[in-house]
Amino acid sequence: MTVYFIGAGPGDPDLITVKARRLIEQCPVILYAGSLVPVEILDSAAKDAVIEDTASLNLNEIIKRIEVAHNHNQDVARLHSGDPSIYGAIGEQMRKLDELDISYQVIPGVTAASASAALLKREFTLSGVTQTVIYTRYSSKTPMPEKENLDALARHGATMAIHLGVSHIHKIVQQLKPHYRADCPVAVCYRTSWPDQDYVTGTLADIVAKVRAKKFTRTALILVGHTLDPTAGNESFNDSFLYDADKAHIYRPKVKPEIPRQVRRTQAPNSRKA
Numbered sequence: 001m002t003v004y005f006i007g008a009g010p011g012d013p014d015l016i017t018v019k020a021r022r023l024i025e026q027c028p029v030i031l032y033a034g035s036l037v038p039v040e041i042l043d044s045a046a047k048d049a050v051i052e053d054t055a056s057l058n059l060n061e062i063i064k065r066i067e068v069a070h071n072h073n074q075d076v077a078r079l080h081s082g083d084p085s086i087y088g089a090i091g092e093q094m095r096k097l098d099e100l101d102i103s104y105q106v107i108p109g110v111t112a113a114s115a116s117a118a119l120l121k122r123e124f125t126l127s128g129v130t131q132t133v134i135y136t137r138y139s140s141k142t143p144m145p146e147k148e149n150l151d152a153l154a155r156h157g158a159t160m161a162i163h164l165g166v167s168h169i170h171k172i173v174q175q176l177k178p179h180y181r182a183d184c185p186v187a188v189c190y191r192t193s194w195p196d197q198d199y200v201t202g203t204l205a206d207i208v209a210k211v212r213a214k215k216f217t218r219t220a221l222i223l224v225g226h227t228l229d230p231t232a233g234n235e236s237f238n239d240s241f242l243y244d245a246d247k248a249h250i251y252r253p254k255v256k257p258e259i260p261r262q263v264r265r266t267q268a269p270n271s272r273k274a
Contacts, residue, residue: 007083007109012193027077029069036081113161116189132158138165154179159225166220185228190220
């Protein structure tokens with residue numbers, strides 16, 4: 001018996017891995033976070049599968065469900081939104097399962113940040129602008145380590161994906177402005193990849209008013225950084241070395257070997273002359 005912590009992706013049922021879908025089809029017990037995982041993802045589940053929305057359950061109640069399945073030797077698909085390794089709250093579940101000697105695996109998924117970059121048609125890392133992406137959250141109910149407060153992280157000037165903070169966006173902007181400048185591009189993406197997805201773009205100077213006009217108060221990701229608009233504030237980016245004709249590497253040597261002339265076979269390789 002195995003518990004599979006599955007990343008269900010950001011919302012679109014098509015943004016789930018082939019492996020995740022196969023496990024959903026196979027597992028006789030499915031526990032999913034219904035507040036964040038669309039029920040359509042369960043369409044491929046077996047007709048006799050036991051399916052339960054865990055949105056109203058606490059940690060011990062969830063583990064109890066898993067224990068029952070374990071006692072019946074039934075695999076469990078435990079679905080989390082996005083990728084379970086990022087704000088998935090699987091750490092405490094795995095700790096409990098270790099104590100109970102119940103085996104588990106983690107199946108990665110598409111993050112909200114990746115889906116939002118695709119929605120915006122932007123690359124988070126551009127040569128000459130930044131090569132770093134910081135995933136973080138606003139400190140509210142969950143305390144942040146002092147070295148990870150927004151002021152400290154913003155000093156890097158990297159692209160930032162800020163979770164769980166849209167209701168405090170005015171405070172976030174105040175902390176970011178001294179490091180990114182008021183003209184730094186910002187995007188706030190609401191329920192990315194869901195049917196009702198929406199987003200707004202702007203700068204640190206005007207994003208608060210734009211978000212309030214959209215009435216985004218939850219389930220939104222804040223993206224900050226100059227890669228969101230490579231031309232903002234006279235920012236420019238360089239072509240990467242990856243496809244640079246003047247930059248050789250093991251797969252693309254500067255002096256390419258001559259392509260041998262193909263010889264047309266006149267007889268089958270294994271045939272013999274009489």
